[in-house]
Amino acid sequence: MSDRADLQELRKEAHDLDVTVWVGKGGIDAVTDELADQLADRDLVKVKFHRAARGGTTTEDLAKDLAEAVDATLVETRGNTAVYH
Structure with missing residues (x-):
């Protein structure tokens, strides 16, 4: 399976995901550990x-x-949300 096909599959899976990390005024530094843990x-x-x-x-x-920062793959950004793998 190609990387492109993998990403398309991940995007499909991500569609129904709930947001579990919120980035606020503390910026990305405030959530890197939480995202890495998740x-x-x-x-x-x-x-x-x-x-x-x-x-x-x-x-x-x-x-x-x-x-x-967390050595993850950015699957997609849509609006003000992003999905990581």
Whole structure:
């Protein structure tokens, strides 16, 4: 199975996931440990970025930075949420 097919499958799985990590004014540094812990227990984790976290940047940029911080794969960003594997 190709990486593209894997990502499509993960996106399908992520559709019905509930958000379990919220990024607020503390930024991504405040949630890196929590996200890493959740990813150790499950395949996919959905994260919501509140307006206070975004400041002058975009959800996509924050999502990429958070993926790097926890060494995870960013499956997708949609609106103010991101899904990690």
